[in-house]
Amino acid sequence: EVQLVESGGGLVQPGGSLRLSCTASGFTFSSYGMNWVRQAPGKGLEWVSAIVASGSVPFYADSVMGRFTISRDNSKNTLYLEMNGLRVEDTAIYYCAKGGGSGTYYCESWGQGTLVTVSS
Amino acid sequence: EIVLTQSPGTLSLSPGERATLSCRASQSVSNTYLAWYQQKPGQAPRLLIYATSNRATGIPDRFSGSGSGTDFTLTISRLEPEDFAIYYCQQYGTSPLTFGPGTKVDFK
Numbered sequence: 001e002v003q004l005v006e007s008g009g010g011l012v013q014p015g016g017s018l019r020l021s022c023t024a025s026g027f028t029f030s031s032y033g034m035n036w037v038r039q040a041p042g043k044g045l046e047w048v049s050a051i052v053a054s055g056s057v058p059f060y061a062d063s064v065m066g067r068f069t070i071s072r073d074n075s076k077n078t079l080y081l082e083m084n085g086l087r088v089e090d091t092a093i094y095y096c097a098k099g100g101g102s103g104t105y106y107c108e109s110w111g112q113g114t115l116v117t118v119s120s
Numbered sequence: 121e122i123v124l125t126q127s128p129g130t131l132s133l134s135p136g137e138r139a140t141l142s143c144r145a146s147q148s149v150s151n152t153y154l155a156w157y158q159q160k161p162g163q164a165p166r167l168l169i170y171a172t173s174n175r176a177t178g179i180p181d182r183f184s185g186s187g188s189g190t191d192f193t194l195t196i197s198r199l200e201p202e203d204f205a206i207y208y209c210q211q212y213g214t215s216p217l218t219f220g221p222g223t224k225v226d227f228k
Contacts, residue, residue, distance in 0.1 A: 045208050050217065095164055105212045107210070108170070110166070
């Protein structure tokens, strides 16, 4: 059974930094692209970032480009999202999601999410 | 960026009725890489359909997807009580990946 467990969320001041982690199990982590998707309170889903299975190529939404960095450690079955220059509008539940395989990035399985609150 | 528009915003129906949800893209979706998700309050989204018409593992056959180019449809043939939720479409053929704003299916 695929399991994705996010951690690292919390309260941070505007301009601050946070690193999210997502620990994966139940599948061959190193064979799948991975995604981060967020959902602001009471709002819809917003794709944030993705990374290819090897970790060599990242993709970003325009809203986070230059501020967020996605990475992965395939030896630890862990996905990361380094978030710098945080803004109030980055407040959301952040989900990690397993890609569909064969270089596709639909979100086949989701974690339970971790809440990031950016506020002074 | 491909913008996805979903209609209607809210669909009010009764159990047993047919639901037809629309997702329209601002430009053609590459490789028909269009997915549908269901989300219930307080829960993470769940994948229903990928590549326009392929049901994800464990998804009942009352859910079906169709479409091509810029127009896509999710159909729920007969609504069950557990199907009342918000549904999102997503295109994953072109970066940045994008989601639609969602359609809420609620009780009439």
